[in-house]
Every structure is written in C-alpha cells, then in structure tokens.
Amino acid sequence: MPGSASTTHRPEGLIDRLRSAAADGGEAKFKVLRELKNQIIGNRTKKLSYIKLGAVPSVVSILSSASSSVDCLLIQCAATIGSFACGVDAGVKAVLDAGAFPHLINLLSHSNEKVVDAGARALKMIYQSPSAPKYDFTQPKNIEFLTSLLDKTNENVTGLGATIITHSCQTPTEQTLLSNAGVLKKLIHLLHATSPQRDASLESFATIIKQNPHVITNHVGPQNGSTFRTLLDLTKDRYPRTRLLACVCLTLIKNATSSAYVESVGMRTKLILVLLELVEDGGQVGDEALFTLSRFIEDDEGLQKLAFEANTVDKLCQQMVKESLQGKRLEGLFTALGSICSNLESCRSIVLQSPKALTVITEGLTHTTTEVRIAACICLKNVSRSVKYLSAGHFMTEAVIMPVIQLLYDASTSVQVAALCTVSNLVVDFRTHKSLFVQSGGVKQLVELSKSMESSVRLNAVWALRNLMFLIDNRCKEEIFMDIKLFPLTRLISDSNACVQEQALGLVCNLVNGPGPMDSMMYLFTEDGILLNTVGRELRKASRTQVLVQAMYVMCNVASGKELEKEAVMRQLVNEEDAQSIIVSLLQSEVASLRTAVVWTVVNLTVPTGAGALARVVKLRNAGVVSQLKNMVNDPCLDVKLRVRTALGQTMTFGDFST
Amino acid sequence: MSLFWSVIRQLAEIEAMATSKKVITRDEWEKKLNDVKIRKEDMNKLVMNFLVTEGYVDAAEKFRMESGTEPDIDLATITDRMAVKKAVQSGNVEDAIEKVNDLNPEILDTNPQLFFHLQQQRLIELIRNGKVKEALEFAQEELAPRGEENQSFLEELERTVALLAFEDVKNSPVSDLLDISQRLKTASEVNAAILTSQSHEKDPKLPNLLRMLLWAQNQLDEKAAYPRITDLFTATLEDPAI
Numbered sequence: 052m053p054g055s056a057s058t059t060h061r062p063e064g065l066i067d068r069l070r071s072a073a074a075d076g077g078e079a080k081f082k083v084l085r086e087l088k089n090q091i092i093g094n095r096t097k098k099l100s101y102i103k104l105g106a107v108p109s110v111v112s113i114l115s116s117a118s119s120s121v122d123c124l125l126i127q128c129a130a131t132i133g134s135f136a137c138g139v140d141a142g143v144k145a146v147l148d149a150g151a152f153p154h155l156i157n158l159l160s161h162s163n164e165k166v167v168d169a170g171a172r173a174l175k176m177i178y179q180s181p182s183a184p185k186y187d188f189t190q191p192k193n194i195e196f197l198t199s200l201l202d203k204t205n206e207n208v209t210g211l212g213a214t215i216i217t218h219s220c221q222t223p224t225e226q227t228l229l230s231n232a233g234v235l236k237k238l239i240h241l242l243h244a245t246s247p248q249r250d251a252s253l254e255s256f257a258t259i260i261k262q263n264p265h266v267i268t269n270h271v272g273p274q275n276g277s278t279f280r281t282l283l284d285l286t287k288d289r290y291p292r293t294r295l296l297a298c299v300c301l302t303l304i305k306n307a308t309s310s311a312y313v314e315s316v317g318m319r320t321k322l323i324l325v326l327l328e329l330v331e332d333g334g335q336v337g338d339e340a341l342f343t344l345s346r347f348i349e350d351d352e353g354l355q356k357l358a359f360e361a362n363t364v365d366k367l368c369q370q371m372v373k374e375s376l377q378g379k380r381l382e383g384l385f386t387a388l389g390s391i392c393s394n395l396e397s398c399r400s401i402v403l404q405s406p407k408a409l410t411v412i413t414e415g416l417t418h419t420t421t422e423v424r425i426a427a428c429i430c431l432k433n434v435s436r437s438v439k440y441l442s443a444g445h446f447m448t449e450a451v452i453m454p455v456i457q458l459l460y461d462a463s464t465s466v467q468v469a470a471l472c473t474v475s476n477l478v479v480d481f482r483t484h485k486s487l488f489v490q491s492g493g494v495k496q497l498v499e500l501s502k503s504m505e506s507s508v509r510l511n512a513v514w515a516l517r518n519l520m521f522l523i524d525n526r527c528k529e530e531i532f533m534d535i536k537l538f539p540l541t542r543l544i545s546d547s548n549a550c551v552q553e554q555a556l557g558l559v560c561n562l563v564n565g566p567g568p569m570d571s572m573m574y575l576f577t578e579d580g581i582l583l584n585t586v587g588r589e590l591r592k593a594s595r596t597q598v599l600v601q602a603m604y605v606m607c608n609v610a611s612g613k614e615l616e617k618e619a620v621m622r623q624l625v626n627e628e629d630a631q632s633i634i635v636s637l638l639q640s641e642v643a644s645l646r647t648a649v650v651w652t653v654v655n656l657t658v659p660t661g662a663g664a665l666a667r668v669v670k671l672r673n674a675g676v677v678s679q680l681k682n683m684v685n686d687p688c689l690d691v692k693l694r695v696r697t698a699l700g701q702t703m704t705f706g707d708f709s710t
Numbered sequence: 711m712s713l714f715w716s717v718i719r720q721l722a723e724i725e726a727m728a729t730s731k732k733v734i735t736r737d738e739w740e741k742k743l744n745d746v747k748i749r750k751e752d753m754n755k756l757v758m759n760f761l762v763t764e765g766y767v768d769a770a771e772k773f774r775m776e777s778g779t780e781p782d783i784d785l786a787t788i789t790d791r792m793a794v795k796k797a798v799q800s801g802n803v804e805d806a807i808e809k810v811n812d813l814n815p816e817i818l819d820t821n822p823q824l825f826f827h828l829q830q831q832r833l834i835e836l837i838r839n840g841k842v843k844e845a846l847e848f849a850q851e852e853l854a855p856r857g858e859e860n861q862s863f864l865e866e867l868e869r870t871v872a873l874l875a876f877e878d879v880k881n882s883p884v885s886d887l888l889d890i891s892q893r894l895k896t897a898s899e900v901n902a903a904i905l906t907s908q909s910h911e912k913d914p915k916l917p918n919l920l921r922m923l924l925w926a927q928n929q930l931d932e933k934a935a936y937p938r939i940t941d942l943f944t945a946t947l948e949d950p951a952i
Contacts, residue, residue: 092819138819245909
C-alpha cells in the first residue's frame with residue numbers, strides 16, 4: 052500500500068485509467084472519477100496538470116453517456132467538472148470546450164436533489180469566472196429559465212441564478228429587462244433566506260441597480276419601503292460580508308437618486324459608520340469597504356463633511372501606518388483618503404499633520420502594483436490641493452517630487468495620466484521651489500509626453516506645462532520654452548483634440564503674460580510670427596468656445612504691448628477681405644466669457660496713445676466693430692458692459708465719425 | 711482652594727457609594743426572576759442548537775421526539791460531519807478529505823487555509839508513522855506548491871518538515887505538532903467549515919449565553935449585593951454577602 056501511493060497519485064497513471072474507464076464503462080468509472088475529484092479539489096497545480104493531460108473531455112464524455120438513473124456517477128462527474136472550473140480560468144475554458152454546459156443544465160431538472168446540487172454548483176463555478184460566456188438576457192426564454200431558477204428552494208440553484216446575473220448583467224438595457232421581469236422582487240424575497248443565498252442575492256441586486264436611476268426609481272423607490280427596511284436591517288447582520296453588501300446596495304441607491312430615505316443625515320452617517328467598522332476587517336471585506344466608502348462620498352461635499360465628522364480621516368491614517376499592508380488595502384486607503392480630501396481643507400490638514408501619512412503615500416508611488424501607484428498619485432493630488440501647504444513648499448521635497456517624476460516614465464498610460472494631474476497641481480504655485488522640479492528632468496519628460504499618441508497623456512502633459520508656466524520669471528520661461536520648442540508648440544495649438552488646443556493656448560497665454568511681458572512677447576514673433584499666425588488661424592477656424600476664449604486672451608495680452616504688437620494683432624483680427632471681421636462675429640457670441648475676452652482685446656487696441664492709435668480706431672470702425680459695441684452697452688454680463696463702455700469711450704477720444 | 715475642596719467632596723461621595731451598595735435579598739431576587747417569562751420552546755431551541763452544533767446526533771434525535779423541537783438542520787448531515795471530525799481525530803486525514811469532498815466539494819476548493827491544514831495534518835501523520843520517504847514525497851508534491859502560493863503556509867510547512875530533523879521529537883521545539891491537540895485543532899477547523907457551508911453558526915449559542923451571564927454579574931457586582939450564581943453546573947443562587 053505505501054509503495055503504491057506514489058504511482059497512483061501520479062497524473063499520468065490516473066489519466067490512463069480514466070480514459071479506459073470512459074471507453075469501457077462499468078464500475079471502474081465511479082472509482083476513478085472520485086479519485087480524480089479528490090486529487091484536484093483545492094489543488095491548483097494538479098488541476099492545471101490534469102487539464103493539460105486532457106482529463107476534462109474524458110470526464111464530460113462519461114457525463115454525456117451516463118444514464119440518468121446512475122445518480123452517484125452523475126454527482127461525481129458534476130463535482131469533478133465543477134472543481135476544474137473553480138478558480139482556474141483554463142479549467143473553465145476546458146470545461147466549456149468539452150461541451151459540458153448542456154449536460155450540466157440537464158442535471159438541474161433531475162429528480163434527485165443531490166444531483167441538482169452538484170449540477171448547480173458546477174454551473175455556479177463556471178459563472179463565477181470572468182471568462183465564462185455572457186448569458187443572453189434578450190431572449191425571453193432565457194429570462195424565463197433564469198426566473199425559474201430563482202423560484203426554486205434549493206439554495207445552490209437560486210445561488211446559480213444570482214451568480215448568472217452578477218456575471219452577465221452589464222448594460223442599462225439588461226438591467227431594465229431583468230427588473231421588468233420581476234427579478235428584483237425575487238431577489239429581495241431571497242434576502243430572507245439562508246446566508247449564502249442572501250449574499251449572492253445582494254450582489255446581483257447591486258448589479259441590477261448599479262448606476263441606473265431609472266431602475267431604482269421604478270423598483271426600489273419610496274413606494275417599496277420594505278426593500279429599504281430589509282437592506283437597512285442587513286447592515287446590522289451577523290456576517291461582515293452581508294453587512295458590506297447591504298451597504299453597497301444602499302450607497303448605490305443614494306448615488307443614483309435623491310431618495311428621501313438616504314437623504315436623512317442620520318441614515319448617511321450610519322452608513323459611513325458601518326463601512327468604517329468594516330474597514331477594521333483585515334480581509335477582502337475590509338478592502339471592499341474602503342472602495343465602497345470612497346464611491347459613496349466622492350463628488351458629494353456634504354457626505355465628505357459627514358465622513359470627516361465621523362473621524363474617517365483619523366481612522367484611515369491609523370490604518371495606513373500599519374505594518375506590511377497588502378496592495379489592495381493600500382489602494383483602498385489611498386482611494387478613500389483621496390475622495391475625502393478632494394474638497395475639504397480640514398481633511399487635508401489632518402493627513403498632512405499625521406506623522407507618517409505623507410510618507411506612506413509617497414512610498415505608494417513606487418509600489419509594484421499599477422493600481423496602487425495610480426491611487427497613491429490621485430491621493431497625493433487631492434491632498435496637495437491645500438493652498439496653504441502648497442505655497443509653503445510642503446510638497447517640493449525630493450521625497451515627494453522624485454517618485455512623481457519617476458511615474459512620468461511609467462509603462463502604464465493610466466499611471467502617467469495620474470502623475471501628470473498630480474504634477475499639474477504641484478507646480479501651480481512654484482515660484483520659490485521650481486528649481487528642484489526642473490533640475491530633476493521633470494520638464495524634459497513633460498515635453499516628451501506632450502508628443503504622446505495617447506490624447507489623454509498629451510492633454511495632461513500640456514496642462515502641467517501650462518501650470519508650470521504660470522507666473523514664473525523670464526529666465527525660467529526661456530528654459531522651458533527651449534525644451535518645448537517653437538514648432539511642436541504650434542502643432543499642439545492646432546491639435547486634433549480641442550482640449551489639448553485649449554491647454555496649449557493657455558500655455559501661450561502664460562508664456563506672454565506676467566512680469567516683464569515685453570521680453571517674453573518675442574516668442575510670438577520669431578520665425579515670421581508663426582506662433583501668432585497659428586493662434587490667429589485657430590480664432591477663425593475653431594468651434595469650441597474654450598479654445599476661442601484662450602486664443603483671444605493670447606491676442607489680448609499681445610495687444611497690451613507696444614505699437615508693433617498692436618499692429619500685429621490688428622493684422623490677425625481685421626482683414627479687409629473678410630465679409631465680417633471675426634471681432635464682430637465673436638462679440639455676438641452667446642458665451643459671456645468669450646465676449647469679455649474680445650472686448651478686453653478691443654480695449655487694448657483702442658488705447659488712445661501711440662502713433663497708430665487713430666488708424667486702428669478707423670479700421671475697427673470700418674470693420675463694424677464700433678457699431679457692434681454700441682449694441683452692447685447694456686450687455687447682461689456686467690464685466691462685458693463695463694468694458695464695452697471703456698472701449699467706446701476710447702474710440703470717442705478721436706471724435707465720433709458715426710454720422 | 712475651592713476647587714481642591716470640591717474634588718475632595720466628590721471623592722468622598724464616590725467612596726460612600728462604593729461602601730453602601732444596594733442589597734437585594736434572596737426573596738426579592740427570586741420574585742424578580744419569577745417575573746421574567748421565558749418560553750419553553752425558546753429554551754428547547756437553545757438545547758437543540760447545542761446538540762446539533764456539537765454533533766450529538768442521537769441525543770438530538772431523542773430530544774426531538776421528546777420535546778417536539780425541530781432541528782434547524784437535517785440530522786443526517788450531522789452524522790456525516792461527525793464522521794469527518796472523527797476521521798481527523800483518529801489520524802485518517804485522507805479519509806476525512808474524501809468525506810468532506812463528498813459532502814460539498816466547494817468547501818476545500820474555496821478555503822485554501824483549511825485545505826492546507828488538512829494536508830499538513832496528513833504530513834504529520836505520515837511522519838508520526840515513520841514513513842519518511844513517503845512524507846518527503848508528499849511534502850514536495852502536494853504541500854510545496856501551496857507554500858509557493860502563500861508565505862504563511864510556507865512557514866508552517868517548514869516547521870512541519872522540521873519534525874524529520876529531530877532524533878528526539880518529543881523534546882524538540884516542534885513537538886506540539888505531534889500532540890493530540892494538533893489533531894483536535896484541525897478537526898474543529900473542519901467542523902466549523904462544514905457548519906458554515908450549511909449556513910449554520912460555528913459555535914453553539916448556550917456557551918455565549920453563559921459568558922453573558924458572567925459578564926452581567928460582574929457588572930452588577932459593582933453596584934449591588936444579590937444572590938449570584940457562581941457554580942454554573944448547578945446554577946444555585948448563593949446568598950448575598952453583606
């Protein structure tokens with residue numbers, strides 16, 4: 052006996068016996084199947100090696116040829132197939148490729164409950180894998196079959212129904228189909244059953260209502276008060292996972308509608324407290340509680356305040372300084388902390404005053420897992436929104452800046468984008484600390500990324516450069532401009548993506564604005580004024596308002612210069628061949644911010660000093676600008692109204708030629 | 711000065727409260743106890759819950775017939791569960807694993823820690839029986855891959871394999887693994903997992919109630935003298951010490 056163990060346990064031996072059993076039939080089948088099952092359950096390595104040796108088709112062929120009266124054989128087959136599919140994607144594929152699916156479905160209508168159990172378990176394993184095929188809810192007979200599963204008393208069968216929904220329901224149409232078929236009601240009914248049924252039902256309930264206000268209003272609204280009470284009761288359940296899933300459902304309802312139930316402050320605070328308590332769970336439940344909390348409070352300052360009052364920031368900081376945290380936990384902590392710090396300065400102060408929190412966040416920037424790096428980056432961005440700490444140079448230390456710059460070189464685009472957003476924020480107020488960023492090669496990499504094929508990377512890189520350019524001295528401007536270079540900058544201004552254009556024009560604005568404008572103005576005029584020409588072309592061509600506004604502010608800044616600059620702007624804006632001057636058409640815009648930018652430009656062009664002042668006023672008058680301004684003396688926007696009057700006043704200095 | 715005196719007065723008050731505890735006589739206490747009505751059915755349910763969870767299937771069956779209390783679980787599953795527990799307790803771990811898999815294949819497929827502990831127990835039994843070659847083979851083929859998946863498994867595995875390194879295992883730092891208590895530990899882990907898979911609580915309610923009783927008495931001791939229960943076996947009320 053002891054000697055034989057090593058040979059029979061070897062996969063090759065067993066697979067031969069399995070093959071011959073599948074071919075010959077008889078008693079041997081049961082014995083060899085049970086042996087195979089006991090070998091692979093819980094043992095990933097063995098599953099993979101048996102899959103490789105082709106065990107799955109043999110098992111499926113035994114199942115397909117077995118008479119429905121040999122219950123014990125059916126059970127062994129189903130259990131073995133289920134185990135191959137459990138936790139191993141290659142197993143799911145092998146099981147489906149071998150055609151096991153219809154045979155397993157047949158088992159569900161067997162008279163022996165144990166056979167039904169085994170079949171349902173195996174199918175459930177398949178549907179728990181992301182590689183399982185999508186269940187088609189658009190077929191009426193499929194919906195019928197699904198609801199029939201949910202109506203059964205067998206917990207494995209109802210569990211299978213719930214798992215199918217969780218796996219396959221993805222679109223709003225599918226959510227509506229399922230809720231109209233009364234599936235939500237059946238799931239709610241199952242919430243009163245045993246605990247595995249409860250968890251599976253809660254999960255698929257959440258899947259159906261997720262981000263679908265329509266389904267929520269029609270099926271979970273205030274008229275269904277009992278659903279609400281059931282969910283509320285379950286937030287006090289004995290099992291942490293059940294409490295978590297109930298919270299998930301309630302937060303989904305809250306985030307999609309302004310239901311009166313979740314609107315009450317007491318109720319919202321309670322949800323936050325339950326979730327915070329669940330965070331104490333060291334396992335998966337605790338991790339998911341962090342993400343649920345974060346989704347609940349993001350985009351809602353009121354909820355962030357409540358979370359702050361419930362000491363959320365302190366608790367998260369305490370969790371964060373614990374030893375050897377797993378990746379998922381760190382990601383969750385950074386995400387939740389990022390959410391709560393997105394608006395409230397009080398939260399940011401607690402993080403920044405906590406002795407180790409910022410260290411843990413910056414350490415997270417170099418974590419091996421991509422998601423953790425992204426979460427740490429976003430967290431740092433939101434924490435660094437604190438103007439007080441930002442202007443004190445709190446973040447311009449090597450410990451913070453070096454890993455952020457390193458992330459600009461990351462292989463993952465999502466990490467790069469997150470890092471660019473963080474840089475954008477960190478460099479806004481930068482005057483006294485910029486050298487560290489520039490010396491560390493930050494600018495060069497930003498410029499590199501501004502040439503990326505990925506428009507999100509390009510956009511955020513230009514955005515960061517724009518913020519970097521904000522209010523810095525001329526020497527620095529020159530350094531940065533030398534890196535960006537003239538022609539690449541003109542290409543960015545005429546980028547195919549309007550958002551990139553907007554940021555690029557904003558960059559030019561910052562370039563020619565600020566202290567000592569005369570020196571920096573020259574960038575627009577080198578190489579026959581190609582930069583200014585490009586901006587002028589966009590003014591005539593672009594359709595997106597924000598692009599027009601930014602382009603007009605470039606003109607406005609230039610028009611604040613001397614004669615040479617003013618004349619250059621005139622050439623861009625007033626062309627005698629045009630039927631209507633672009634100044635006039637842009638003044639007629641419905642967007643107040645654009646009108647403001649144009650009027651400011653006109654004010655700068657009509658300043659009554661300088662040799663060409665009169666000529667410019669005449670040209671503008673001939674182009675119809677003055678009469679357009681006269682139509683605007685009562686503009687609804689106060690800013691526009693006041694500047695229109697200034698501009699008109701300046702044109703009158705030379706006498707009114709309007710008669 | 712006045713603050714000092716007020717503190718002293720407060721301390722004196724607290725002391726007075728502590729010494730003059732309220733006394734509740736046996737008569738008063740029994741009268742109070744009689745006012746509390748507990749339904750017979752609820753008591754029976756508690757007893758049934760204890761018998762089922764602890765696996766006393768014969769007693770549960772008898773109690774069902776005598777009291778008419780329906781168990782919240784199929785009594786046949788208790789027999790299966792007890793067979794698994796017994797197999798582990800007597801060192802037949804392979805047999806136990808097969809029985810669990812027949813009961814519900816999901817248990818060991820979704821509970822890596824329990825699966826590892828059962829395999830570890832198998833290794834311990836092989837070593838106990840002096841099957842060194844087999845033990846090494848088993849550790850290498852079955853347990854080493856689990857160690858690669860999980861750091862804490864690896865540490866436990868190393869500790870178990872260390873059993874082979876000592877001539878006199880009884881006096882080695884890993885002697886506890888060969889102790890009967892290790893079998894009991896593994897057996898109770900399997901028992902709990904089977905109960906959870908049957909959506910039944912792992913622990914009976916009765917011991918928890920007794921713990922609550924002791925806690926409540928400790929709280930009450932600070933405030934009053936009353937007939938307390940010290941001997942939980944007989945549950946006799948002792949006269950309050952005044």
